[in-house]
Amino acid sequence: MTERKDRRDFMMKAGLGAGVCGLGLQAAASLRSLVPNVSYDAPTTVKLGLPTEFPDGLKFLPDQRLFVFREGKTFHAISAVCTHLGCTVRAEAMSQPEFRELDGVKTRLTHRFMCPCHGSKYEGDGKPVSGPAPRALAWYHLSISVDDGSLVVDLAQEVARDFRLTLA
Amino acid sequence: MAFPFLSFLKRSGLKRSGDPEAPGVHPQPFWSFRPRSDRESGDAIVSNFALHMFPAKVSRASLAWKYSFWLGTGSAALFLLLILSGAPLLFLYVPSVERAYSSIKDIEFVVTFGSWLRSVHRVAAHAMVVVVCLHLVRVFLTGAYKNGVGQGQRREWNWVIGVFMLLLTLLLSFTGYLLPWDQLAFWAVTVGTNIAASIPFIGPQVRELLIGGRAIDQPTLIRFYVLHIVVLPGALGALFAYHMWRIRKDGGLAVTDKEALANERQEAPAVSTKTYTLLGIARGTSPVVRATALSRLDTMVNAVPDLIRRANLVTLGTIAIVSILATFIRSPLEEAANPLVTPNPAKAPWYFLWLQEIVTDTTVKIGSFTINGAFVGGVILPGLLVTFLILWPWIDRSPKEATGVWFDRTRRGQNLAFILLCLFILTLTFVGTVMRGPYWNIYWPWEIWPEIPGRI
Numbered sequence: 001m002t003e004r005k006d007r008r009d010f011m012m013k014a015g016l017g018a019g020v021c022g023l024g025l026q027a028a029a030s031l032r033s034l035v036p037n038v039s040y041d042a043p044t045t046v047k048l049g050l051p052t053e054f055p056d057g058l059k060f061l062p063d064q065r066l067f068v069f070r071e072g073k074t075f076h077a078i079s080a081v082c083t084h085l086g087c088t089v090r091a092e093a094m095s096q097p098e099f100r101e102l103d104g105v106k107t108r109l110t111h112r113f114m115c116p117c118h119g120s121k122y123e124g125d126g127k128p129v130s131g132p133a134p135r136a137l138a139w140y141h142l143s144i145s146v147d148d149g150s151l152v153v154d155l156a157q158e159v160a161r162d163f164r165l166t167l168a
Numbered sequence: 169m170a171f172p173f174l175s176f177l178k179r180s181g182l183k184r185s186g187d188p189e190a191p192g193v194h195p196q197p198f199w200s201f202r203p204r205s206d207r208e209s210g211d212a213i214v215s216n217f218a219l220h221m222f223p224a225k226v227s228r229a230s231l232a233w234k235y236s237f238w239l240g241t242g243s244a245a246l247f248l249l250l251i252l253s254g255a256p257l258l259f260l261y262v263p264s265v266e267r268a269y270s271s272i273k274d275i276e277f278v279v280t281f282g283s284w285l286r287s288v289h290r291v292a293a294h295a296m297v298v299v300v301c302l303h304l305v306r307v308f309l310t311g312a313y314k315n316g317v318g319q320g321q322r323r324e325w326n327w328v329i330g331v332f333m334l335l336l337t338l339l340l341s342f343t344g345y346l347l348p349w350d351q352l353a354f355w356a357v358t359v360g361t362n363i364a365a366s367i368p369f370i371g372p373q374v375r376e377l378l379i380g381g382r383a384i385d386q387p388t389l390i391r392f393y394v395l396h397i398v399v400l401p402g403a404l405g406a407l408f409a410y411h412m413w414r415i416r417k418d419g420g421l422a423v424t425d426k427e428a429l430a431n432e433r434q435e436a437p438a439v440s441t442k443t444y445t446l447l448g449i450a451r452g453t454s455p456v457v458r459a460t461a462l463s464r465l466d467t468m469v470n471a472v473p474d475l476i477r478r479a480n481l482v483t484l485g486t487i488a489i490v491s492i493l494a495t496f497i498r499s500p501l502e503e504a505a506n507p508l509v510t511p512n513p514a515k516a517p518w519y520f521l522w523l524q525e526i527v528t529d530t531t532v533k534i535g536s537f538t539i540n541g542a543f544v545g546g547v548i549l550p551g552l553l554v555t556f557l558i559l560w561p562w563i564d565r566s567p568k569e570a571t572g573v574w575f576d577r578t579r580r581g582q583n584l585a586f587i588l589l590c591l592f593i594l595t596l597t598f599v600g601t602v603m604r605g606p607y608w609n610i611y612w613p614w615e616i617w618p619e620i621p622g623r624i
Contacts, residue, residue, distance in 0.1 A: 034377065034380070034391075035376075035377060036376070036380055036381055036387065039381060039382060040381070040385075041381060041382050041383050041385075042383075062508035062509065063508065065508075083540075084527075084531070084540065084541065084542060085358070085359045085362040085363065085366075085527070085542050086358055086359070086362040086365075087355065087358065087359065087510040087514055088508070088509070088510040090510075090512070114607045115607070115608075116510050116511065116512030116513050116514050116606065116607055116608070117355070117359060117510065117513070117514045117608065118524070118527065118528040118541075118608050119528060119607050119608030119609060121607075131528070131531075131608075132527060132528050132529065132530070132531040132540075132541035132542075133531070134531050134538040134539065134540040134541070135538065
């Protein structure tokens with residue numbers, strides 16, 4: 001008798017286990033399929049055009065959500081993505097340019113930035129001064145393309161505030 | 169009878185030859201909206217598929233307008249209306265980033281009645297958020313998540329189910345918000361999904377799973393679309409069925425318990441259709457039983473027609489109000505989604521604006537360490553609020569006599585706290601909706617917003 005009961009018990013548990021495993025694996029496979037393996041996002045290294053096309057002061061590049069600053073022969077780039085919740089900040093020209101030492105590099109600041117979503121305000125170097133923004137706006141690496149001499153931004157490479165690209 | 173579904177057209181109970189007459193055998197296998205006896209009334213519940221979820225008898229008190237305001241029925245009616253008005257939109261809308269916006273534009277300007285159908289869907293969705301919230305407020309203020317007299321009551325679990333149904337309602341509204349693929353949609357979803365990304369450590373992965381990539385694009389649209397039309401309505405429908413089943417298991421609305429507690433076991437005339445043991449009618453000369461309110465004739469009424477008529481009135485009234493409102497309220501459609509330009513100001517849907525107010529004000533700086541307000545106001549605070557809502561039936565230690573009573577004295581403190589919380593949320597919603605202008609600055613409603621150029 002016990003042998004028979006054990007057998008039924010075993011079959012019941014085996015069936016239950018098979019059911020749980022089957023459903024569990026189906027669920028896991030279904031969920032995993034929703035995690036993308038390939039990103040079709042825009043590339044992070046982008047050619048921005050010849051340096052001569054950039055005016056002195058600020059140019060906003062909506063596609064890269066980037067501000068490129070030029071002061072004579074030196075360039076630097078600041079992200080336009082608010083560090084709070086990712087809205088695009090707007091630049092506002094100041095009536096008087098301000099000169100400031102940024103990590104030892106004297107810089108002319110012509111604009112400040114404001115976020116339309118939750119009112120964060122940033123100074124010209126990207127430092128948050130009011131509103132909910134938790135961090136400063138990112139600075140990105142700039143370089144000159146070897147093939148056609150155009151300005152290249154690397155949106156995956158953040159740099160410190162003393163970074164400048166100076167043309168010869 | 170050849171057409172059983174037409175039987176209600178016929179006065180039931182008419183004698184036909186060949187009807188069996190033995191006790192317990194029903195002379196009419198069909199049912200009527202106008203029953204002439206308790207048995208015919210009960211037959212309706214038993215024979216009709218749509219009615220079988222209702223009890224045969226309900227307490228008179230639970231039907232009172234001023235007890236429940238029928239807000240649950242109203243929510244269900246709105247859900248029904250959303251399914252009905254969503255069905256034609258399913259045939260007309262194309263969930264692709266190239267065509268979504270123009271298909272909505274077609275619905276708005278080309279399709280016959282398209283604009284009205286879209287408005288019905290939108291007005292009903294906003295109304296559902298309001299009515300479901302009011303339903304939660306009613307249940308809290310009447311202590312209706314408490315158990316009174318019945319055996320095996322689990323009203324606290326039905327409250328938990330209800331909280332999840334509220335969350336599903338909000339998610340349904342939010343996923344629907346993206347589908348037009350206009351500026352309003354795109355930036356509301358940008359902000360919403362970046363809140364998810366602010367969770368420490370796992371945030372970016374959560375956002376990537378939500379939107380199917382690192383930027384809001386086709387994978388996001390199809391995800392929100394499938395959630396909106398299949399996953400979330402399915403889950404809400406399943407929870408709705410469970411919610412209703414639990415009401416039956418818990419013995420009806422909580423006010424029924426109040427009735428039962430108020431006049432426990434009074435002497436009452438025996439009910440002729442019930443069977444009693446001899447002990448039940450032992451005293452006196454006429455048959456008198458000691459019955460609880462739940463089995464006394466004067467406190468209970470037949471579900472058909474008393475409950476059904478009121479439920480039908482609420483449903484029809486809800487559909488009528490929404491349909492009429494939809495002829496006056498046009499649904500907005502802004503410019504097509506443009507990831508390059510953030511509108512100024514960029515606002516979430518109104519029922520999330522109190523959260524947007526909070527995420528604006530909750531960035532915490534401790535020395536050099538900063539916690540993003542998005543995480544505090546968008547994840548921690550709402551999470552705490554939902555947790556408290558879910559746990560409240562176990563925190564509330566008021567006596568069982570407070571079950572199903574508006575503003576019971578023993579629950580005065582918690583009712584007050586709850587009302588203050590609601591007023592706080594309403595105030596923030598008002599500020600966010602009316603008083604926030606460009607760059608999220610405060611403007612009085614009568615002030616004119618300054619002109620802000622569209623681009624720099």
